[in-house]
Amino acid sequence: MKALMFGWEFPPHILGGLGTASYGLTRGMALQPDMDITFVIPKPWGDEDQSFLKIVGACNTPIVWRDVDYNYVKNRLGEKMSPEEYYKLRDNIYADFSYRGVNDLGCIEFSGRYPDNLLEEINNYSIVAGVIARAESFDVIHAHDWLTYPAGIHAKQISGKPMVIHVHATDYDRSRGNVNPEVYAIEKNGMDFADHIITVSNLTRNTVIEKYHQDPSKVTTVHNAVEPLSQDIVSIQDKRGVKDKVVTFLGRITMQKGPEYFVEAAAKVLEKADNVRFVMAGSGDMMNQMVRLAASRNISDRFHFTGFMKGKQVYEVLKSSDVYVMPSVSEPFGISPLEAMQCGVPSIISKQSGCAEILDYAVKVDYWDIEAMADAIYGIITYPAMYQFLKEEGKKEVDNIKWEYAGQKVRRIYDQVMNK
């Protein structure tokens, strides 16, 4: 079984949860002995883990014929792609794209991020997908998130192979309902063309069925999982210098994540308790607004902002926390509470997040219910029994949520679409 996957991010260079999920899922699937995965991303950095799959960089795939010699290609691409691979792809250029801006190897440049000209980058990505789909042989196409749907559709039209799309988020989640029509059109188109749709939670499944008008029998939920923590993360020490309890919010400070409810709950807790500090880790377009909100609630001496966190820093923050709060207004899945629970941090999550469907040992509140949130925070920091219980049971629970199982579910969907 060979799968051609289209993704946008892959560790270690990730910008959000999409990269983490792509990595976990492919790793879990690679445990199946007959599974062969080719993973396309816009811009590989050369330090990705390729032990269990093959990574193809869209920015290294030629779409215009260039007569370049072997050593030159080897020099230019280094670790990212072998010259043989390059020549194989070059043999499959299907149209004259010389009017588009390409470099000395005949490739389009990609930022690999979420730039302002994202729609153009998405379009370029699907042009490149045409070359890759001709050069590679595969049984099924798997496209992760809306950015890659056009590429998936293109590949499907060329190869006639079935396409599965993986909905990690919809624009309804990102915008609290005010969808961008262009994004919606791409998402809808992708879902219409797909042979099967995988959603990361029932919450997202409902959105896909109701807002994108998909046939329920075509939509299956496969919940995300977490990778076990590596040894160097387990060994990170609690570095906090204060004796107070620390309550953490970690993520992009944007509308979707509900940061204002966290600030309001913090103000309520601080009315009753003075042995607690709140940390808002991350950055985003609502950060300044949150700084102001904390100041207007007179809690700035106990409410701290850390700015953007990445890689190990994330775990350093978690290891120094007593409570993790994710008050997301609409979260398709939300992998971060699982990571917090792996670190033994009791978590409070909103009922409007997908991970609430599979977690029993986390406190669940409505995102808007700041009193319930404050109550839960106060309980965990005040009553040691509650803290211990959630810490231990939560860790046990989350250690049993494995990508391997998620991978098997995806495999069953592959089998199903191929036998149609």
Next chain:
Amino acid sequence: MKTICFYFQIHQPFRLKRYRFFDIGNDHYYYDDFSNEEIIRRIAEKCYIPANRTILDMIKSSGGKFKVAFSISGTAIEQMEIYAPEVIDSFKELAATGNVEFLAETYSHSLASLADKEEFKDQIRMHKEKIHSLFGVTPKVFRNTELIYSDTISEWVYKAGFKGMITEGAKHVLGWKSPNYLYTSKVQPLLKLLLKNDRFSEDISDRFNNYAWNEYPLTADKFISWIAETPPEQQIINLFMNYEVLGSYHPAESGIFDFFKALPRFAAEKEIGFILPSEAFNLLKPVDSISVPYPMSWVDEERDCSAWLGNLLQQEAFTKLKEIVERVRLCEDRRIRQDWNYLQSSDHFYYMSTKHMGGGVFSPYDNPYEAFNNYMNVLSDFILRVEAQYPTSIENEELNSLLTTIKNQGLEIESLKKELDKFKKNETVTEVKKGKK
């Protein structure tokens, strides 16, 4: 005879380093030594040293007629002592001429005048002591941070022992009145005031190097003739500005030093003299009193305190600082006292200003929010240190009475000991006497 009163403000804060949440409780050193050193060295080279040399030359070549007043904040002096001691030496040289007056202010260029009387007096005392120890003179005239002034402040300043104060001549306060006279405070008639002449001061400080100004280039000849043209009964022209106008705001190439050098000669031609603030308070008679119910300053078009306490962030930070003032006053730990002073510099609040978003404000931070977060993290750590000495579970009054009790008990023990010693002595004496019998 008309006179010109020159006054220069010199201040540098101890800028804070990037202080993260994780540093709270772990790291108690808050200052960015590298940038503090870099900035003071740069300004010393471009401004303080050449400007001091120019003024010394002017005093000598004018035969002692040229006079200036300085106020140097305590934090600026400390940084000069550490990073640019030659600047201190050149100020000592200026002080020795007798034509230079040093004014008193709050030690760290703080906003204490808007918050707490005791703290305000305390900081003035510290500053006076610092000036005295360096230059051997005790300041007699007061100058508040960025010329902040209000009726309440005038009362406090008088109570702190000053007869004269210099401040801003804001349009919204003066109205039709001219700043070129001596005034008194409405609520404290014994406190005399010198008011900044905005137009003439800013001709030098803001417009001197402005190509678009219709009077560009400004020459000493022209400038003095403007002053000479003011009505003859107006006796004193107060030119107050930041010292960095010389060489730093206006680079040496702009001709600012030569402009200053030429001033005494043209002033002498028009029979205009120079005067020190303390002399002006002795010689001139006040013509009227002014009332300033709301604080004013010399900053921005509004001439108020909104540059430091205008937005929510600044008010929050300032409130948190005010909340611990009584606690800190109880502390005797020297490092806590020192950090307390450094954290009060008005600059920290200025960096949080959102009045000129995207330019205008000189700040070591990318934006006001970052300035706020960094300051609050540092302040949180500072509060923890103060609390470690005196826990918040005890009320201030209770703590105070406990401390006095301890102190009184100590005194009592000492006096009782003395008494005991006396009796012991007496006893030995009587024993000796008895023995003799």
